[in-house]
Amino acid sequence: MTGTTTGKTAGTKTGTATGTIVVAGGSMGGLRAAEQLRAAGWTGAVTVVGDEPHMPYNRPPLSKDVLAGKAPFASLAFTPKAAAADVEWRLGTKVVAARLGERTVALDDGRTLSYDGLVVATGMRPRRLRCPGPLAGRHTVRTLDDAKGLRDELTGPGVRLVVVGAGFIGCEVAATAVRLGVAEVTVVDPLPLPMVGPLGELLGRALLKRHEERGVRFALGTGVAGFRGDGRVTGVVLADGRVLPADVVVESVGSVANVEWLDGNGLDLVDGVLTDDRLRVGGRPDVVAVGDVARFPNARYDGVPRRVEHWSIPTDTARHAAKALVAGLTGADADAAPGPFAPLPTFWSDQHDFRLQSFGVPGLGTDDVRVLDGDPEGDVVTGYHTGGRLVGVVALGGPAAATAAARYRAQLLKSPALTP
């Protein structure tokens, strides 16, 4: 969250009024980028291109309040800052190609935009299961329209839902479905425990128990081999041969970066777009990346470039990348202006009546998990260690547990960087 704001914009000259910055991507990252370009002193034009028809909105409620029918769009939409009121929004349009050498991007409506600076903020799309069977009745939850479509299918009587993937989104959807009164909710995952990758076994076991006590069933340690049904899904065939009857399926099996439009520019697009430690792309001063599409090294940890799909990342990266881009376009010293990016990652997940709150990178320390406060049966705070060093803290329980975890945040911020 913080740790990203040490370098103020001193040394950044005011941008020229004649240039244009194009922001490719109209979600939270695109909005924050536009706002932060103004905050960094850019007075030229800013055009945001977004493929969804909606203005940027908050995604966490999609798997919770939107699915439960409790959140109208007005309650999800971000309110853009006044300084960004003159930003041009081109919605319902996407960027399909880029020529970084010529500083142009092509849109799917056939038009080409020239730019002086480019922000890559195209985000992710859900990965889909590639196995045999019908498509109808199978859903993902990434956009507002996805969540509404899923809700419409969950509200009938006697619905049997199978969620594929016991990660955060899958478990949130399962919890919401139980709350909605969905008759049968089963979560499938090849791993032996829910959320075990990022959180480890201790919390994985605690979470399995809590979900089961609240009515979620699990089929763990087995994958999906295919889907039954003629035209519409009626069952999920597991790799171990079992068949789970299903009226509705949610696929929550990770995501894929929207980077194909950057092909042909010699960039590293292996998993998102690789950036340097100022979030600049391809060593260029005129292109930066923000949000979960950016694969950046975090100077706080081992310096290995990673994408981070946390809610806080669009805001954190936008603040940093905007300074680097404006410095790059105005000839200011971009290395001096923003400094290396070193955020302290944080995420939360609301499921049933409990919350997970995380600081740092617990996934780096799942082999050495220690209870710091409380008890896994009740409210608990766990610490994740690498080489004896605390690298992540996770609270499970009510608000008091999250507050207890936050006390370790200062310790995480003070820790020296991990050696690569």
Add this chain to the structure above:
Amino acid sequence: MKVVVDMNKCQDHGQCVFAAPDVFSLDDDGRLAYVSDADEALRDEVEEAADVCPLQAIRIEG
């Protein structure tokens, strides 16, 4: 600068406390408390707090 938090939206995530500790705090039960009449010098911090609120419950007036 007047700070307004929609307490119907607030779910006590506490991210605002890290961004602007002079304006926002959590009590021992983890519930949010805040200064509604904040010093103008804290504007940057409060703007950051508004940005990082997962519920977008913080508004700055004036």
